[in-house]
Amino acid sequence: MTEMLPTAAKHRSAMSLGAIVAVFGVLSLSTVAFGSTWIPFDQIVGVILGAGEKTQRIIVLQLRLPRVVMAILAGGGMAVAGFLLQKITRNSLASPGVLGVIDGAALGVVIFLALLSNESNALVTSIAYQPVAATIGAFLAITLVFMLSGRQASSAIRLLLFGIAVAAVAKALTVIFMLIGPIYRATQAQRWLAGAVNEVNWGEIQVTAIAILPIMVLALLAARRLPPADLDETSARSVGLNLPVFRILIFALAAALTALSVAFVGAVGFIGLMAPHLARLLVGRNVYAGIIASFLLGAIFLVGADMIVRVLFAPLEVPAGTVTAIIGAPYFLFLLMGKQRNDG
C-alpha cells in the first residue's frame, strides 16, 4: 500500500481509535465483573456511583476496582514512555525495558525495600517513597546509558546496546541485594520484580495517579515538537528543533513515567515495546492519536494480562508480568527479525 488518500487515512485512524476505546471499556468493566461471583455491568456502575449492597461494594471497590485502575495507570504509563522512546530514537525496538529504565527502577525499589524494612518485614518509612526510589533508579540508569553512548547518543543502536548492558548490570545488582537481604524481603522483592497488580490499595493508586497525570500532560505538551524528531539529526535541527536538548527532555519524561508506572505494580515487561508499536500500526503517524492509543493499548495489555492470570491460575496469584513477558518476548524477536530483513 503505497498510496492512501489522507481522508481515508484519517477515517481509518479515527475508526481504530474508536475500536481501541471500545475494547478498553468493555475489558475494564469485564475484569471488574469477573471473579468468584459475577457482578453485572449495570450493578458495577451503580456501585461506582454509590449504590449497591455492602458485600458487593466491598468486592468491587476494595478488591477488584483497585487492581483494574492500577493496571490502567501502570500499563498506560509504560506504553506512553515506550511511545516517546521509540519516537525520539527513531527505532521501534526502543522501550523502557530495552533501554534499562525498568531494571534501573527495579534496583531502586529493591534497595529501598532492603534498606528501609525492619525485622518484622515492615517498612520504617512511608510506602509513598517507593516511587521516589524507583524514579531515582530509573534516572540513574537512563543517565548512565546516555553518558556511555557519549557523542553518539543520537545513534539508536548504540543506545540500545548500552541500554541492554546497563539493564544486565542492574539485574545482577538486584539479585545481589535480594540474596544479602533476609529471606522475607527477598520474597517481597521477587513478587515485585515479576510485576503484579494484585494487593494494590487506593493509597498507592492515589500516589501513582497524582504523580503520573502531570507527566502525561507534559508529554502531550511536548508532543507538538515531536514530528521533526522523525528526521535525521541535521534535518531536524535545520527546521528549528533543538534535538540534543529536546532528546534529554523526552528521555527524562519517559524515565519518570516508567518509574512511576512500575513503582507499585513491579517490573512488568514488554508493554512499553508492544503497545506503541501496535498503536502506530493502527492509528498512523499523528502524535496525539499515537499517545492516546498507546496509553489505552498499554492499559488493555496489563488489564488483559491480569485477567488471564486470574482465569488460568485462580486461586493462585500469578503475577501479570509473566503473561506480558510470554507474549512480549516473541514479539520483540519478531520485530528484530523484521528489522534484519529491512537492513539486509
Added chain:
Amino acid sequence: MTDNSSPRIDVRALSLSYGKVEVLQSLSLPIERGKITVLAGPNGCGKSTLLRAIRRLHKPTAGGIFLEEVDISRLGDKALARQIGLLAQSPSAPEDMTVEELVRLGRYPHQSMLQPWSPDDASALESAMAGTGVSALRHRRLGSLSGGQLQRVWIAMVLAQQTNVVCLDEPVNHLDMAHQLDCLDLVRQLKNAFGRTVVLVLHDLNLAARYADHLVFLRDGAIAAAGTPEALMTEENIARVFDVEARVITDPVHNRPLCIPINTIRP
C-alpha cells in the same frame, strides 16, 4: 533596512575545531544576496563544515557568522530556521511517511503553540510542492519513490521553510546525470524565481562552474581562491588546490570553463 549590495551572510574570522583538530582557520567570506555561491575543494578541506557552521550546526571556536549584521549565535532556534535552511548530505525520514507529511515539516519553525497550521503554511506547502514538481506525489510514501524524486521532495521541504538563505550539502550525490541537471536547475530556480541566496557544496567542478555565480575553493580549512568561475577555473588553481594537472577549455554550449583532468600531481 540593509542595502542590497551588502552581503546577506558574512563569515568573519571563523575558526572551528573538532576536539583538538582545527578544521577551519580564521576564515572570512562574504556571501552575496540572491546569488549561488558554490564551495568546492578536495576531501577534508572543510567545505561541509563551513556550510554546517553557517547553519549553526557547529559551534565556532572563534569568530562568527553574521546574517544581515546580526550574529547568528544570538538568534533563537526557530528564528534562525526561518532565515537559513539546510538540506543535509544524506537526509533520512521514515519510509512510511508521505511526501506531504515530510514537506509539511518545513513549516515547523513557522508554527507555535498559539499559531498552529495557518493558511500561510498551507500556501507555502502548496507552492513548495508545485515548484519542485512533486504535487502529484503528495500521498505517496517516501519508501516508494526513486532517488531523483526523493531528492526533489527534500528540496521541497527546505523550500517550504521559506528561508531567504538555502544551504545544500552535495545535493547531487548519488543522482544520475539527468537527475543531477534537474536538481541543479531547480536550485537555480530557487535563485531566479524566488530570489533566494543559495550556498552549495559540490564535488563536480564542471557542474560547479556551470551553476555558480561565485565559486570558492577551499583547501586545508582556508580559502585558497574565490571569484567568478571564469576567473577561478584556471589550470594553475586546479593544480594548486586539487593536486590535479588539468586542461581548462571553454564549454562550447554554455560558455563556462570546463575542466578536463589529466593526472594527479602529488608533491
